[in-house]
Amino acid sequence: MRVFGDAWGVSTETLIGAAELRAFLHGLPGVDQVGAEERAARLASRSIKTSAKAEAIDLAISMVDLTTLEGADTAGKVRALCAKAVHPDPSDPSVPKVAAVCVYPDMVETAVAALAGSGVGVASVATAFPSGRAPLEAKLADTRAAVAAGASEIDMVIDRGAFLSGDVVKVFEETVAVKQACGDAHLKVILETGELATLDNVRRASWLAMRAGADFIKTSTGKISPAATLPVTLVMLEAVRDYRAATGRQVGVKPAGGIRTTKDAIKYLVLVNETAGPDWLSPAWFRLGASSVLNDLLMQRRKLSTGVYSGPDYFTLD
């Protein structure tokens, strides 16, 4: 690894000079888009069959952040999702539960109550999700409210406008402030890579978030297209790998949005396995932000164990 000197700590207390931070981010090795896409496509052509597929499906289920982020969300909808999170397939108790349920801050209380004692986490988006266009005080209040209501994980969005206009210090300081507001809750930082446009920006934003104290870096809100893609996730996995090699601190990765099928999910697991490495192959370090993928995982799981496909009506829609 390149050595950046001792001053390069991970302390969220340190205020970093704007010039130093910008120079650091622009001093990171570039990303060749053609090469990154080629690598992601090649890994996507891995053939995961039989026992490996069974293992991958259970791992993927256990990594799902089951998500509902709609204006029309109600307590009833959230409770239904929580029930699904704990028993994804009511007819098969051997199916693992998902990692967390992800909701808006005002639904956290409902989710916490519904999931009490289940071991499934409650994640809440915060900081004026999905646009992030609100005063810092409002973002922090949003975060504190979600944590006070019992959220164990906070999914914040970065200020893409500030990032794209070169004001990386603003993004850094906001992230540091949100991290402090999180207290013990884990902080996932959403880069909204669909708006960052280039893989170079994805790498820079990843490092920026990690240096500001992110516990996880997450691709997307799911509200912008494109959401998660394999090349973007590849670059983020390279970033967390390099960051751990440089600092010793491990940061998780969460692709979100656009992951719909078991095949998609397995491609992401292969990407993790061969990029960041097996240390990241657990719900503690890798999550899949998605909802519709869960039923496909359950269908493929039943197909593997019984040898026949069950129709979609044999899996619950919540």
Next chain:
Amino acid sequence: MTVFEYAPAPESRSVVDIRGSYGLFIDGEFTDGHGEPFKTINPADESVLADIACADEADVDRAVKAARAAYERVWGAMPGAERGKYLYRIARIIQERSRELAVLESIDNGKPIRESRDVDVPLVAAWFFYYAGWADKLGHAGFGPHPQPVGVAGQVIPWNFPLLMLAWKIAPALACGNTVVLKPAETTPLTALLFADICRQADLPPGVVNIITGAGDTGRALVAHPGIDKVAFTGSTDVGRQIARTLAGTSKKLTLELGGKAANIVYADAALDQAVEGIVNGIFFNQGHVCCAGSRLLVQESVAEEVLERLKARMATLRVGDPLDKNTDIGAINSAAQLDKIRELSASGEQEGADRWSPPCRLPDRGFWFAPTLFTGVAQSHRIAREEIFGPVLSVLTFRTPEEAVTKANNTPYGLSAGIWTEKGSQILWTAQHLRAGVVWANTFNKFDPASPFGGYKESGYGREGGRHGLEAYLNV
């Protein structure tokens, strides 16, 4: 926490039907050879695949005469548009039978199915499609209004890309109106013989394509045959020299595509993760059995340590094993003889003081295998920096300035290919201008396209294959 192990994912062999023995394909028929038949084996498990006929001088003569007759009676006089139709038909049949060709190639050669399926066979079809398009446009290729074919081409190809090298030779020759006698390598004849079947399926007139099998003697008889007008050879520099000597003073045209010792230059400002991919692809693609392989890594000293660290981590994820497993990255070494050569040169690297490293990697018990290998501390004077190893062995050298990079890159008797890795466009242009190599890749490596000419400087041979330039070798210009 358990490691995510990929279960075996073998491609089915049922799609290929390997016969017990194969004859010579002469004048549209499979006929017996009169030399001593030999066996072709599967390098992944050393099992015998088939008995292959061996062409002696009389057989070579028959094949050349058949090609001459087909040239004079049918093919040479046929309008280009009609020739093009045959080539398009062959290209389509190759696509239709692509899985069969890919599986057979992997069985006979040892290369991973991922490569034969995703690289070799699609390129083979692309080559025929591309040159099919030229068949009726030769007057616009820049060689005068009515360029004429040469006649009968004798073509000798190597074992590293058996079917692709066949396509590189046969497609342009046929498009220009020549007929051919082609000899595949003795260790990898099966896909060429399947191609003979494809020629019949396409109703190609008898004698236009003749495939004769055999070892060095057969090749020598072919290139020395007085009825041949043009020789095209891809293979070792030693054999290339012999052929050039044989042809000196004759009217035969000659193109040679020989060895290489390509430099892959990584500047400090390169996109390092992609550069590492390019290094891996440059040397471990096709087990390093690639004449244009990036076998000398020249890395700028300021990033050498970091690049090596990343490279070693990446090499540890390479999957070596069953060529037919869809997840295999590195397959079997093609032959015992080649394995001996790789071992001998690697041993010399250690003796001369370079540091050898391979990732932990379990190799199968049977068959010919060599773990991906890295040598650091290599000097320009070491044999592993000068001689072509033709295996999965990378020699790492460092440089300080762009001038030093170019000097070291050019300091080789070869000059086939080179790679440049930098995010700076002007650096790419400056470096490419100063490299004496036929192909220079920038921020990628081992990319082939039928529209792009390929060929070497110095001991890497002469003449160009591919693209418009590739027509010249098969036209009387």
